[in-house]
Amino acid sequence: MNSPTAGPEIADSDAPVSNFVRDIIIDDLKTNKFGGRVHTRFPPEPNGYLHIGHAKSINLNFGLAAEFGGQCNLRFDDTNPSKEETEYVDSIIEDARWLGGDWGDRMFYASDYFDQLYEWAVQLIKAGKAFVCDLSGDEVRKQRGTLTEPGQESPYRNRTVEESLDLFARMKAGEFPDGFRTLRAKIDMASANLNMRDPIMYRILHAEHHRTGNKWCIYPMYDFAHGQSDSIERITHSICTLEFEDHRPLYNWYIEQLGIYHPYQYEFDRLNLTYTILSKRKLLMLVQKGLVNGWDDPRMPTVSGLRRRGYTPEAIRNFCRRVGVSKTNGATELSLLEYFLREDLNKRAARVMAVLRPLRVVIDNYPEGQVEEMEAVNNPEDASAGTRLVPFSRVLYIEQDDFREDPPKQYFRLSRGREVRLRYGYFITATGVVKDPATSEIVEVHCTYDPATRGGNAPDGRRVKSTIHWVSAAHAIDAEVRLYDNLFTTENPDDVPEGQDFTANLNPKSLDVVTGAKLEPSLRGASPSSRYQFERLGYFSVDPDSTTEKPVFNRTVALRDTWAKIEKKSK
RNA sequence: AGGGGAGUAGCUAAGCCCGGAUUAAAGCGCUCGGCUCUGAACCGAGAAAUCGAAAGUUCGAAUCUUUCCUCCCCUGCCA
Numbered sequence: 001m002n003s004p005t006a007g008p009e010i011a012d013s014d015a016p017v018s019n020f021v022r023d024i025i026i027d028d029l030k031t032n033k034f035g036g037r038v039h040t041r042f043p044p045e046p047n048g049y050l051h052i053g054h055a056k057s058i059n060l061n062f063g064l065a066a067e068f069g070g071q072c073n074l075r076f077d078d079t080n081p082s083k084e085e086t087e088y089v090d091s092i093i094e095d096a097r098w099l100g101g102d103w104g105d106r107m108f109y110a111s112d113y114f115d116q117l118y119e120w121a122v123q124l125i126k127a128g129k130a131f132v133c134d135l136s137g138d139e140v141r142k143q144r145g146t147l148t149e150p151g152q153e154s155p156y157r158n159r160t161v162e163e164s165l166d167l168f169a170r171m172k173a174g175e176f177p178d179g180f181r182t183l184r185a186k187i188d189m190a191s192a193n194l195n196m197r198d199p200i201m202y203r204i205l206h207a208e209h210h211r212t213g214n215k216w217c218i219y220p221m222y223d224f225a226h227g228q229s230d231s232i233e234r235i236t237h238s239i240c241t242l243e244f245e246d247h248r249p250l251y252n253w254y255i256e257q258l259g260i261y262h263p264y265q266y267e268f269d270r271l272n273l274t275y276t277i278l279s280k281r282k283l284l285m286l287v288q289k290g291l292v293n294g295w296d297d298p299r300m301p302t303v304s305g306l307r308r309r310g311y312t313p314e315a316i317r318n319f320c321r322r323v324g325v326s327k328t329n330g331a332t333e334l335s336l337l338e339y340f341l342r343e344d345l346n347k348r349a350a351r352v353m354a355v356l357r358p359l360r361v362v363i364d365n366y367p368e369g370q371v372e373e374m375e376a377v378n379n380p381e382d383a384s385a386g387t388r389l390v391p392f393s394r395v396l397y398i399e400q401d402d403f404r405e406d407p408p409k410q411y412f413r414l415s416r417g418r419e420v421r422l423r424y425g426y427f428i429t430a431t432g433v434v435k436d437p438a439t440s441e442i443v444e445v446h447c448t449y450d451p452a453t454r455g456g457n458a459p460d461g462r463r464v465k466s467t468i469h470w471v472s473a474a475h476a477i478d479a480e481v482r483l484y485d486n487l488f489t490t491e492n493p494d495d496v497p498e499g500q501d502f503t504a505n506l507n508p509k510s511l512d513v514v515t516g517a518k519l520e521p522s523l524r525g526a527s528p529s530s531r532y533q534f535e536r537l538g539y540f541s542v543d544p545d546s547t548t549e550k551p552v553f554n555r556t557v558a559l560r561d562t563w564a565k566i567e568k569k570s571k
Numbered sequence: 572a573g574g575g576g577a578g579u580a581g582c583u584a585a586g587c588c589c590g591g592a593u594u595a596a597a598g599c600g601c602u603c604g605g606c607u608c609u610g611a612a613c614c615g616a617g618a619a620a621u622c623g624a625a626a627g628u629u630c631g632a633a634u635c636u637u638u639c640c641u642c643c644c645c646u647g648c649c650a
Contacts, residue, residue: 017584017585017598018584018586019584019585043650044650045649045650047649047650077650079649079650080649080650082649083649083650136648137647137648140648141646141647141648144646145646146573146646147573147574147645147646148573148574149573150573151646178648179648181648182648191574192573192574192575193573193574193575193645194573194574194645194646195645197646200647200648202648203648204648205648219648221647221648221649221650222650223650226650242575242576242577242643242644243643243644243645243650244644244650245575245576245644245645246574246575246576246644246645247645248575249575267576269577269643274582280650322583322584322597322598322599323583323584323598324583324584324585326577326583326584327576328576328577328578328583328584328643329577329642329643329644330582330583331582331583332582332583332599333581333582333583333599333600335582335599335600336582336583336598336599336600338599339598339599339600340599342611342612346611346612351609377608380609380612381612381613410610412610413610421608422608423608423609424608425608455608456608457608464608465610466608466610467607467608467609467610468609469609533609533611535611536609536610536611537609538611559609559610559611560610560611560612561610561611562610562611563610564610565610566610
């Protein structure tokens with residue numbers, strides 16, 4: 001039985017998990033580096049939907065702010081109008097909020113700062129730290145050098161401040177076509193860090209921006225926008241992923257040259273999950289090619305997909321906390337995520353009986369036309385969930401898997417001559433089967449019941465080895481149930497033979513639509529997105545496609561299945 | 572000698588900065604047992620780590636030094 005009070009292990013599970021970013025913050029608080037402030041930000045680019053990797057970042061950034069009494073902003077990194085759309089910002093807001101992100105009124109856009117960024121660019125030109133470059137994209141690439149060789153300085157590098165100022169103003173005024181000129185920082189073409197080889201600050205892009213419309217035809221690069229945005233928002237700890245480590249010197253350079261408030265960047269490892277792809281580009285490809293049914297397909301690792309699948313924000317949050325934050329790149333096992341899902345659902349999901357693949361059971365000695373209402377516990381983990389009544393009658397459905405004509409050893413369920421318990425019902429014993437003469441498939445099982453075992457207990461104390469679930473045929477609701485399996489068949493979907501891509505590892509059996517499922521009548525009118533445990537099967541939630549006439553359930557995750565393991569081993 | 576990161580049980584990951592108080596945490600996974608009207612949950616036990624390798628410093632090294640190995644990131648006018 002579960003204890004009603006929070007035990008030590010529950011307190012432990014809420015305790016913050018030590019990580020290096022947190023340690024840095026604790027240090028900074030100790031040395032009063034930011035006057036006791038902790039201010040983070042979650043900075044998605046609105047060019048795709050959020051996925052569970054972003055959830056890790058959200059959890060880190062908002063979690064750290066909350067733990068130390070600070071704040072966390074939501075900021076859209078929207079400096080590239082050609083890839084960004086309002087559909088994405090809407091979904092990001094919804095998803096980040098669903099995950100528990102609370103940014104108060106601090107929702108910003110890098111595009112809010114375009115005017116300021118432009119002024120800062122002018123400031124750097126005036127200081128001789130930036131210049132307008134007339135080189136084409138190809139030429140810039142050629143002159144950049146390689147990993148082992150230094151680059152060459154642009155012939156425009158030493159043009160006068162006045163000329164650069166004039167040209168930059170004309171870039172802004174729209175006098176030049178896309179890609180015709182750029183504004184570049186004057187740093188060091190010989191730097192071993194490619195990001196420091198006179199990086200481009202602004203490029204010409206005659207594209208409509210989702211927020212600023214046609215006001216601008218020059219847009220700042222990420223590097224010239226991100227740190228300054230952090231600075232404007234007085235961010236203390238700017239936490240990003242590992243691939244930006246190389247950018248940190250540039251992040252610092254801009255801030256130092258500008259002489260503005262200095263936030264500090266720290267990098268952590270992005271989340272990888274086995275059997276899962278977490279790349280916006282690849283996820284977008286799955287959507288665009290119709291390999292899944294949209295961003296919120298329940299097989300997708302997107303936040304909207306997980307939500308539709310039936311995940312809870314708490315489960316995701318606990319997972320993120322447990323997975324930790326470090327700088328090692330590896331892949332977390334999907335089973336860890338599923339563990340936290342089941343842990344949460346076990347506490348909150350009402351139990352209910354549903355039969356996915358029905359097999360008719362006729363109880364020969366049960367009075368025809370009789371119906372009894374059996375009392376069933378809604379949630380053994382939560383006494384306050386109460387009980388409900390489930391109708392019992394002469395003809396029932398049980399799971400096809402729960403009857404075997406030739407039971408293997410260790411199979412405890414129903415077979416001819418064996419007695420099992422119908423949960424909250426009666427003990428029944430199988431007496432015979434009816435087969436389809438054409439296919440010799442079992443279509444019906446005949447049983448007898450023991451009237452003394454009503455409710456599921458034998459007064460003589462005799463035991464059965466198994467309890468199975470059932471639904472009264474006359475009272476059952478028909479439903480569609482969608483069973484999901486991993487979207488990919490391999491732990492690392494990117495592990496493919498030469499010349500193929502990750503789609504080669506797509507699991508053809510990732511979706512199994514069961515149309516003839518039978519549900520107990522209490523499920524009638526179950527509200528959208530509500531969650532249940534179908535006893536002995538798993539956790540299920542109502543899909544948005546569901547209607548009163550045609551209920552649709554998603555299997556969120558199956559229950560752990562020891563029998564499946566035993567069966568597999570004996571094969 | 573391009574630069575930047577990382578290597579602790581199957582996975583994730585504490586500890587490393589400030590060497591000894593840890594028998595090198597913990598969770599997941601795995602194995603076994605108990606309990607049970609869900610083969611679930613729960614409870615208990617267990618296996619599992621030459622701390623990437625080697626050498627050095629030291630009374631003492633996962634922690635300090637050196638060398639080596641492996642993996643990841645960087646040559647977008649993407650973020």
